[in-house]
Amino acid sequence: MLSVRDLRVRYGRSVAALHGVDLDVSADGVLAVLGSNGAGKSTLLRAVSGTLRMHRGTVAGGEIRYDDKRIDRLDPAEIVHLGVVGVPEGRQIFARMSVEENLRAGGIGARSAEQRTKARRRVHELFPVLAERGRQRAGLLSGGEQQMLAIGRALMSSPRLLLLDEPSLGLAPKVVERIGAIIREIHAQGTAVVLVEQNAVMALRVADHAVVLEVGTVALSGAARELARSEDVQRLYLGGHAESQAAAHEDEVLAATKRAARRGLSRWAG
Numbered sequence: 024m025l026s027v028r029d030l031r032v033r034y035g036r037s038v039a040a041l042h043g044v045d046l047d048v049s050a051d052g053v054l055a056v057l058g059s060n061g062a063g064k065s066t067l068l069r070a071v072s073g074t075l076r077m078h079r080g081t082v083a084g085g086e087i088r089y090d091d092k093r094i095d096r097l098d099p100a101e102i103v104h105l106g107v108v109g110v111p112e113g114r115q116i117f118a119r120m121s122v123e124e125n126l127r128a129g130g131i132g133a134r135s136a137e138q139r140t141k142a143r144r145r146v147h148e149l150f151p152v153l154a155e156r157g158r159q160r161a162g163l164l165s166g167g168e169q170q171m172l173a174i175g176r177a178l179m180s181s182p183r184l185l186l187l188d189e190p191s192l193g194l195a196p197k198v199v200e201r202i203g204a205i206i207r208e209i210h211a212q213g214t215a216v217v218l219v220e221q222n223a224v225m226a227l228r229v230a231d232h233a234v235v236l237e238v239g240t241v242a243l244s245g246a247a248r249e250l251a252r253s254e255d256v257q258r259l260y261l262g263g264h265a266e267s268q269a270a271a272h273e274d275e276v277l278a279a280t281k282r283a284a285r286r287g288l289s290r291w292a293g
């Protein structure tokens with residue numbers, strides 16, 4: 024479905040971010056892209072979704088094909104139209120718009136009103152909270168719910184390939200688990216997924232195949248189950264997991280404390 028060959032990407036003149044990346048995504052798979060900070064994971068997704076230019080990046084060599092059509096010179100809108108939709112790191116939902124308006128914005132590229140209605144039904148089934156909170160301002164949702172909204176918004180154009188950039192970022196372990204299950208469900212419904220993650224435990228559990236990027240090249244690739252057993256992956260990416268879970272948990276506690284403090288303050292003020 025997607026094939027990336029000898030992909031080279033630069034930012035400006037001096038930064039070479041990808042140095043010849045090769046990978047394939049099959050229509051019936053979830054591919055995890057692992058790697059440490061700065062390895063080039065987001066750059067890879069930007070190249071596939073055509074959004075590199077927004078970050079002053081360019082494809083300096085190689086090619087990206089989707090359904091055998093070259094897409095590395097297309098605009099982001101044309102790529103969405105072909106059925107490849109990305110959820111960028113940090114979610115980037117429209118915080119001041121309602122949940123429903125966010126979904127509607129995602130459905131603008133849908134081929135027909137009927138397709139939009141079908142997609143909305145699918146999104147509401149996957150994420151009932153988005154139906155319950157349809158009229159609420161998106162910025163008031165929790166971090167996990169905002170991630171669900173970002174994924175839901177991407178699904179509104181019924182993509183065949185969904186690109187997820189670190190959906191677990193900053194979320195508590197239980198929410199990460201939920202997002203992982205939802206990614207499996209999205210895949211079971213017929214949408215292929217590329218999942219960029221620093222949380223290797225979650226990613227390898229969810230994915231069928233995985234690649235490990237290291238400073239702009241593919242260092243390892245294979246079946247997710249096998250990579251999970253590989254000593255290198257265990258040492259480099261699975262060992263740090265306890266730490267990242269603890270950090271996510273700390274974030275959650277901090278957010279809960281802030282919420283409680285806000286409630287307390289408004290009670291005093293009232």
Ligand SMILES: Nc1ncnc2c1ncn2[C@@H]1O[C@H](COP(=O)(O)OP(=O)(O)OP(=O)(O)O)[C@@H](O)[C@H]1O
Nearest residue numbers: 034038040058059060061062063064065066067078
């Ligand atoms: N807009 C940009 N301008 C210049 N250099 C950039 C830009 N974006 C990324 N880079 C550089 O490109 C390299 C790859 O970055 P990228 O964000 O793709 O890595 P990553 O694997 O996604 O890291 P992280 O997990 O921290 O998001 C890094 O050296 C980074 O500093």
